[in-house]
Amino acid sequence: MLLSGQSVIVTGGSSGIGRAAALACARQGADIVIGHIGSDDSAAEVATLMDEIDEVGRQSVAVGGDAADPETARRLVDTAVDAFGGVDVLINSAGICPFHSFLDMPLELYRQTVDVNLNGAFYAVQAAANQMKTQGRGGAIIAVSSISALVGGGMQTHYTPTKAGVNSLMQSCAIALGPWNIRCNAVLPGTIETALNREDLASPEKRDYMTGRIPLGRLGEPDDLAGPIVFLASGMARYVTGASLLVDGGLYVNLQ
Structure with a gap:
């Protein structure tokens, strides 16, 4: 039970990597705040996830809202405090990847991708970190970046910069938040x-x-990411910060 009694926020928790991470953390003893977009489809997916979390003996609450809205980040943290007494771990998994060619990229699509993937990560990390600082017991923040932070993609010119930004955000925040053991x-x-x-x-x-x-x-x-995320969230990684962990089956090294 690597996360016994801890409170974990997972953004983008209704499906994919976020869902796998939320369930894995619950299985390791954590209570979960599940962030999701708030649509009918995501709410139905979250309801199923909450049932699975209940089956492993942990509690969960759901918060619907756009990751690109700073208010959503504040609501996630407030909900964690109200329901579970604080925030120990933030897993930022919310993201979109609408493939599109570069030369005719609609400005709105570019802005939406940056707002959700990069700005949304900033808002969530800042809100969670402020709560962790107030609590005074440290914490762990894990952001789901991508191999796309390291390599280009002709149909991802709006996406790859956001994932590079998320990776860089974690490196800078490791420095900024280290004094509070975050x-x-x-x-x-x-x-x-x-x-x-x-x-x-x-x-x-x-x-x-x-x-x-x-x-x-x-x-x-998605489950291939769950173990590495739990490791980084847990005390087993207590001296690991500012790291970028490839979880890609060896793809990146094979591209060099």
């Missing part, structure tokens, strides 16, 4: 099968191509 780290997934890339991987040819580049010989699953 650790900040990033996980960098490779090609993970989630709703974000389901359409892109629908082509058998594209799927085979992507799989062929991965030394471990398979695409990733």
Whole structure:
């Protein structure tokens, strides 16, 4: 029980990596605040997740709202304080990746991607860190970046800069928040099968191509991120901060 009795906020918790992380933390003894977009679909997914968390003997509450709105971050923290007495861990997983060519990129799509992926991460991290500082017992912040922080993508010119920014945010926050024993780290997934890339991987040819580049010989699953995230959240990583952990089946080193 690596996270016994701790309070964990997970943004983007209704599906994909966020959902896997929330359930893994609950299985390790944590109570969970699940952040989600607030749509009917995400609310239904969260209801199922909350049932699973209840089955492992932990508590959960849900907060719907746009990650790009600073008020959502404040509500997540306030809910954690009211329900569980504070915030010990923040896992920022909220993100979008609407593939689009560069030269005709709609300005609104670019702004939305930056607002959700980068600005939303900043708001959540700042709100959680202020609460952790007030509590005086340290904390752990883990941001889901991407291998795209390190490599380019012709259909991701709006997305890759946000993930590089998230990675950089964790490095800078590791310095800024170290005096309060708040650790900040990033996980960098490779090609993970989630709703974000389901359409892109629908082509058998594209799927085979992507799989062929991965030394471990398979695409990733959300659960592949859960263990590394729990590790970074736990006391086992008490001297780890400012780190960028690749969780990509070896994809990045195979691209060099």
